[in-house]
Amino acid sequence: MTEQTRKVDSPLHPTQTSRLTPSQAIIIGAGPAGLATALRLQQKTNIQSTVYELRPEPTTLGGAIGIQPNGLRLLDRLGVYDAMCGRGYGGANLTLHSLQGHVIGTSDYVGWAREKTGYGYMRIKRVDIVDIMKAKVDEAGIPIIYGKRITEIQEEGDGVTVRFEDGTVNTADILFGCDGIHSFVRSHFVDPGYLPEYSGVSGLGALVPGQVLSKGHLEMMTGLEGTLTEEGMLAVNPCAPNKEEVFMFFSKWLPIPETGDSRDGWEVHRKEEVDGFKDQLMGILKNARGDWGDALREVVQSTSSVNFYPVYRLPLGGRWSRGRCVLVGDAAHAMSPHAGQGVSMAMEDVFLLARLLEDPGRPIDEVFQKYYQIRRPRVDSIFTMAAQNAQMRKQRTSTGLWWQELKLSMMLNVSWAFGLDKRGLNQGHLVYDIEEVEL
Ligand SMILES: Cc1cc2nc3c(=O)[nH]c(=O)nc-3n(C[C@H](O)[C@H](O)[C@H](O)COP(=O)(O)OP(=O)(O)OC[C@H]3O[C@@H](n4cnc5c(N)ncnc54)[C@H](O)[C@@H]3O)c2cc1C
Structure with a gap:
């Protein structure tokens, strides 16, 4: 130079x-x-x-974004992790719920990686x-x-x-x-x-203040709480300390609008989805049973504004x-x-x-x-x-949903019974350290 x-x-x-x-x-x-x-x-x-x-x-x-151990470790080295801990939510439990009111399975899906790296999972705006x-x-x-x-x-x-x-x-x-x-x-x-290119998946996301939710429902939210529906995946995750805010997101497969794959084209979908999101989600949750069904309905009803985002990659x-x-x-x-x-x-x-x-x-x-x-x-x-992972958002018939839930239940329960999550199943990528890679 x-x-x-x-x-x-x-x-x-x-x-x-x-x-x-x-x-x-x-x-x-x-x-x-x-x-x-x-x-x-x-x-x-x-x-x-x-x-x-x-x-x-x-x-x-x-x-709100979920950040995993490999990223949190680097953010700590950057000097911003402590401040992030003061703004985000660290619960790392994954719980999959059924609309029938039962829990399909749970997993501490970063547990092994946390032991190896000292960092777990954070959801933060x-x-x-x-x-x-x-x-x-x-x-x-x-x-x-x-x-x-x-x-x-x-x-x-x-x-x-x-x-x-x-x-x-x-x-x-x-x-x-x-x-x-x-x-x-x-x-x-x-x-x-x-x-x-458009990935095929679109999402609706909203932030809900924890204080508008009933205490019992908030207590049920310990981490990433996913619920499979015939239309797609509905999830909630606290994203601030003491569950002061909860992020709700619904992702589903949605075709490119007939009006075209452009900003104006998507505007039609955006308007339909945003205007109709409460009706759409309350329709999906109509027959949701148990306390979890009630919790989800409360989250949706408490949402005052929602963002629609077609996912590109x-x-x-x-x-x-x-x-x-x-x-x-x-x-x-x-x-x-x-x-x-x-x-x-x-x-x-x-x-x-x-x-x-x-x-x-x-x-x-x-x-x-x-x-x-x-x-x-x-x-x-x-x-x-x-x-x-995006495939899980595919629309399904009620039989397809039942099969999917069964498959996930077996996976999560076998993993739990044999302690596979504690032995690092599917977590190898979370302990990767770019600073250890040979140049
Ligand atoms: C719906 C959704 C959910 C997500 N969830 C997660 C998650 O849970 N966990 C996770 O790790 N990641 C998640 N991501 C991905 C994550 O948001 C991105 O990977 C991350 O933000 C990338 O950071 P970036 O700085 O590369 O790009 P960006 O965050 O897009 O930032 C780019 C910046 O550049 C600016 N910019 C754009 N054009 C110009 C220009 N011409 N001149 C100057 N500035 C410009 C923009 O305004 C912006 O500030 C999600 C993404 C989406 C869409």
Whole structure:
């Protein structure tokens, strides 16, 4: 890398010149991946970052996210875990309920991983994760500039330059595309032909204050409480300390609207689903029996607003870097959320990239090549797991539902009887430590 100076015209430093050394990074996107990238680069390298976010201010969008041991361990190393514990809910029990009023089975499905890693499971609102990370980035003195719409990426021999809609420009040695599934960095520079696809599953999600629910019902919610229905999967999970808030989500297979796979096309489904969600769910729960049926009806009735989200993902394949630009998190490999690994995958990306960049002598193309080689098989296997889990959301006849419940009951009970969950069945991926991987 040659030493040069370049004129930068950013609102932060309007007339300053930026030295083009191997120590400047531009990060596009201030979601979990972008904020973690900024923090980890500062912790482990001499690279200084500026984060650019499209939205005018930190977003309040999104429901509550479940984070598993492999991700929590990295968030702790990042220095944000303790603050997250003060905002999220840590109960890790999985309970599957039947609409007939009985429990199909239970599992401490991260128990073995918790013993191995010291971290369990946390459900926390996305807005809280971003808020905590942002506070840490602010504390570290790393600039985050909001309301910046990128319009162009241009690479020259020794640097990458981005232009924004407001006419400002910045140049750095590396650009991290952390701008989510509909990434500008991917679609305008790294891999324009690589497009997101609809996963087939859509969801409705809502946050319900714990205080509006009766004490007895709240006590029944000890972790992830799933209920299979003929229409899809209905689940509730506390997502704040002392169950102050509960996240309710219903996911089901839904075809692409006849009006087209576009924002306007989906608007028709969105309106139907949001307007009719209480009727739809109360219809599904009409014959739900027992205390659990009552609890679910109370949650649905207490919901005042609901979000509808068709779930998109990036098909397997695609490139993750070009020249000096690299994709991180959902921008590289958005997957359906049914493995609960999206944030953890982003953290693993970030930690690996920071490790590779720790050696200032390592050429950037080697960094990106190793990043791809190490991450690709891991991401592919989690992607496949998420796609398989999504199958549980398929619509079923009442006989199909009965079979599915029987199958799950056998699986959970055999696992419990033989102590398989305590011996790590299906938990190997949760103890994976990206920092232990040989470079
Ligand atoms: C319904 C649903 C449920 C989920 N549940 C879970 C779960 O339980 N557990 C889990 O681990 N994960 C879950 N995920 C996935 C998780 O939310 C993502 O994997 C995670 O947010 C990825 O972080 P990211 O920073 O890569 O992308 P994002 O969170 O999408 O953040 C991208 C950021 O970039 C910004 N941006 C976009 N375009 C631009 C641009 N052109 N310029 C500047 N900024 C831009 C966006 O505004 C945003 O702030 C779920 C996802 C969905 C949709």
